[in-house]
Amino acid sequence: MIPELKKNTEQKMQKSVEALKTNLGKVRTGRAHAGLLDHVMVDYYGNPTPVNQVANVSLIDARTIGVQPWEKPMIAKIEKAIRDSDLGLNPSTMGDVVRVPMPMLTEERRKDLIKVVRGEAEEARIAIRNLRRDANNSLKEAVKAKEVSEDDERRAQDDVQKLTDRYIAEADKLLAQKEQELMQI
Template structure:
């Protein structure tokens, strides 16, 4: 029973960290990477479809993403979708490829992005603490039902606290790495 509670808490905390990494991948640094466009959808014959399902995404150089649609008639739709996204990018069609240059980040924009990243990290920390709270509540319920002893409950709480500390330290490490990426010119 205690092992199940610990395992469930660990899995939920791990998922929280994976979600944080996914959120951080959307925050753009000065360098280009194809993952920036993953959340953009294009109208594909009346159906909103992720851009990577209608086109090939490649890096043309360190600051430019190339989007080559599999159907020529998708060029203007892809360009429009990228332009209207919340990324502030200005794509240009060159032949049968949409070139998406990454504008260099201003100092002010870098500071704004760091605030966003810190906020996301804090949300992840809160989520992990909520998992800890739920796990400890579950342990207390098991104690009330006399399925575990007080000593077992106390040891399990310590283990869950160690899990929490380890995952929060991992979040801090990921945050430091992302901040360093954002501040690199």
Template sequence: MIADIKKNTESKMQKSVENLKNTLAKVRTGRAHAGLLDHIMVDYYGNPTPINQVASVGLMDARTLSVSPFEKKMGAVIEKAIRDSDLGLNPASMGDVVRVPMPALTEERRRDLIKVVRGEAEDSRVAVRNLRRDGNEQLKKAVKDKLISEDDERRGTDDVQKLTDKYIADIDKQLADKEKELLTV
């Protein structure tokens, strides 16, 4: 019973941390990385399709992405989808390949992005704490229903707290890494 509650809580906390990792990957730092375009949807024969399913995304150099469509006629559609996205990028076609240069970030923009990143990290911390609360409530309910003893509940609560501390530390590490990356010119 306690093991199930811990396992369930830990898997949900892991998903929360993974969600933060994916969100932070979308924050543009001025350096190009292939995962930056993953959330962009392209109109592929009337269906919204992720860009990585209609083209291969790679790096030309440290500040330029190359997008090679699998079908030649998709180049213009991909270019439009990137331009219309919330990333503020300006792609350009070069034959069959769409080049996506990363503009340099200003100091003010870097500070704004750090505020956004900190907000996302705090949202993840709150989610992990809510999961801790839910796990503790499940343990209390199990004691009330006489499924476990109070000593088992106390040990379970301690284990859930250790999980919480572990995942909050992981969130803080991701935040520190992203802030360092954003401040690097």
């Protein structure tokens, strides 16, 4: 029972860190990267579809993303979807390519983005701590039901705490990397 509990807890903590990675990837820095538009949805014949499934997304230069739709009628829809997204980007069409220039981030905007990033990291830490609490509660219930001994429970709680510390440190490392990325000019 205890090894299975630890394995499940570790998998869930890993998923929390992965979710943090995904959320941090959505916060834009001054540089362009094709993954920035991954969560932008385009109306594709009535179905919301990610941009990268209706167009070729590539980097034109360090500050410009190029989006080349596979179908001509999609140009206007892609441009509108990018403009309406929460990214604060202003795309323009040049022929059959939608150009998405990345504006320079002001110092104030950088600090706001760092606050957002810290909030995301704190949510991940809270999720990891909640998983620790759930695992410890399961261990206490197992002791009450006489399924495991108190010594085994203590050892398992120590192991769960080590897992918690490891994944919180991983979340903090991701946060530090993103903050450094945001403060680069």
